[in-house]
Amino acid sequence: MSKRKSKESISTNGECISQVQKLLRERLCHHYATGKLFGTEHQYRHLLELLKRTTVHGESNSALIIGPRGSGKTALLNHVLKDLMEIKQVRENLLEVRLNGLLQTNDKVALKEITRQLRLENVVGDKVFGSFAENLAFLLEALRTGNRTSSCPVLFILDEFDLFVHHKNQTLLYNLFDISQSAQTPVTVIGLTCRQDILELLEKRVKSRFSHRQIYVINSFDFKQYVRIFKEQLSLPAEFPDETFAQKWNNNVQHLSVDKTVQDVLQNLFHYTKDLRSLHLLLMLAVSNVTVHHPLITASDLQEASKQYRMDSKANIVHGLSVLEICLIIAMKHLNDVYEGEPFNFQMVYNGERNA
Ligand SMILES: Nc1ncnc2c1ncn2[C@@H]1O[C@H](COP(=O)(O)OP(=O)(O)OP(=O)(O)O)[C@@H](O)[C@H]1O
Ligand SMILES: [Mg+2]
Known part of the structure; x- marks a missing residue:
């Protein structure tokens, strides 16, 4: 009985989560006039x-x-x-x-x-x-x-x-x-x-x-307004089908907005850029983490999203390479400079590396 009950609650929760994902993704990703405009x-x-x-x-x-x-x-x-x-x-x-x-x-x-x-x-x-x-x-x-x-x-x-x-x-x-x-x-x-x-x-x-x-069009809001926009963009509307879940979600968003860690993350982004496109991207990364087993956004989700947002994609490519692989890349870079973009083969790279 309890097993069936938990299964049921998971399925309704699953429905809720997909609704949340759909709603927020539409709000945060769409370039069309779906959401609200702030300060204009x-x-x-x-x-x-x-x-x-x-x-x-x-x-x-x-x-x-x-x-x-x-x-x-x-x-x-x-x-x-x-x-x-x-x-x-x-x-x-x-x-x-x-x-x-x-x-x-x-x-x-x-x-x-x-x-x-x-x-x-x-x-x-x-x-x-x-x-x-x-x-x-x-x-x-x-x-x-x-x-x-x-x-x-x-x-x-x-x-x-x-x-x-x-x-x-x-x-x-x-x-x-x-x-x-x-x-x-x-x-x-x-x-x-x-x-x-x-x-x-x-x-x-x-x-x-x-x-x-x-x-x-200049985004001239201060940090207080910025946090309010953060809250509004994440909140679920009153017409959300599952009222209890919406209330839980909105309470959680309210708590997040006064959380010290979240405020730090937002402040960092705010000082970097005030444009809402960046805020939307940050929220989008956090919202993507929401699943049935992790139904509410946490402060660490936002922290993680902020890290992901700031990641240097080029440096990221070489993360996790072995020393040999990095040496080969350096040798390739040298050869590319020497031959000014002319083609070269693996043997040349290998020799170049051994000589270095
Ligand atoms: N004042 C605002 N209120 C609500 N959403 C905003 C506001 N400003 C920007 N956004 C959001 O930020 C995103 C980027 O905005 P938009 O595409 O209109 O920028 P843009 O000024 O046209 O930029 P670009 O110069 O790159 O074309 C959109 O998804 C939009 O919803
Ligand atoms: Mg534009």
Whole structure:
């Protein structure tokens, strides 16, 4: 009887654990707008207002979201877009074009991608255009509805915006900003970048067409808020199916947040970097340790996760090698320097090592 009971409790526990893992992994790993945003309410309202004006009132605009890596630029934009999509008019009308400076490395590729994302490949067919501007104008013209009075608003999102400035003559940027200034089609251009000096990289004629709207995303919370975010990100919501387990879990998180060891781990990370991407990674490593037999996170889990987080992956590769193996690697490194990357064989390495 007791055996059956313990088996039962393990199976319900197993169910709970997989739910916890799913929920927290979604919260910590997803780049989409699943979780909550911290400390960016002002920026959120600003961006929402801006995009509403394009999508609902048909105004054109341009803006740059600027902030260091992992500060939540993409998360902010995705949140705003998700909330905008709840408006029916927006959902049915808005066209989104997402470009990334790492992928669209020149304007020709970018234009092809724009055509593809607007699903206009068939309309363009084999047409030959005189210039980039002509081609882009044709694409936007094609989006006009039958009676030519109204046009779908188009939102251009340029991630890694600073890389686009290296394109020849900054043609794409020039044309996008130019359209966003004229009233032909409601077009909004949003650039995301980590370069603070981005405006200085723009050519004069491009800069003069930009609206100069800049939204700065900077994680400016203090340690107290950081611990609160830690707590919120780990806590289970009230609608978690197993209430007793959720309560146990949340109590444990509360205890962790005042634990000296955990505070040390968090403080270390906080002084190293404030961005929440790093905090998420740390929590993710700790959450992965949760199993049926180890259902609650402990302080040592977090300590271990912090160690793992800071590990030097290159030094890690040579850990545990024998002395002979390390000698061979050193000999290989020497030969590589001597032959400047030319191929060599094992015998040469072996001889090199013996001579050393
Ligand atoms: N203010 C915040 N509130 C909640 N989560 C955040 C916040 N800032 C960052 N994050 C989380 O950190 C992760 C990284 O954020 P994001 O991808 O938006 O950074 P980014 O600024 O776009 O970085 P990159 O410059 O590398 O593109 C995301 O998973 C996001 O959920
Ligand atoms: Mg990003």
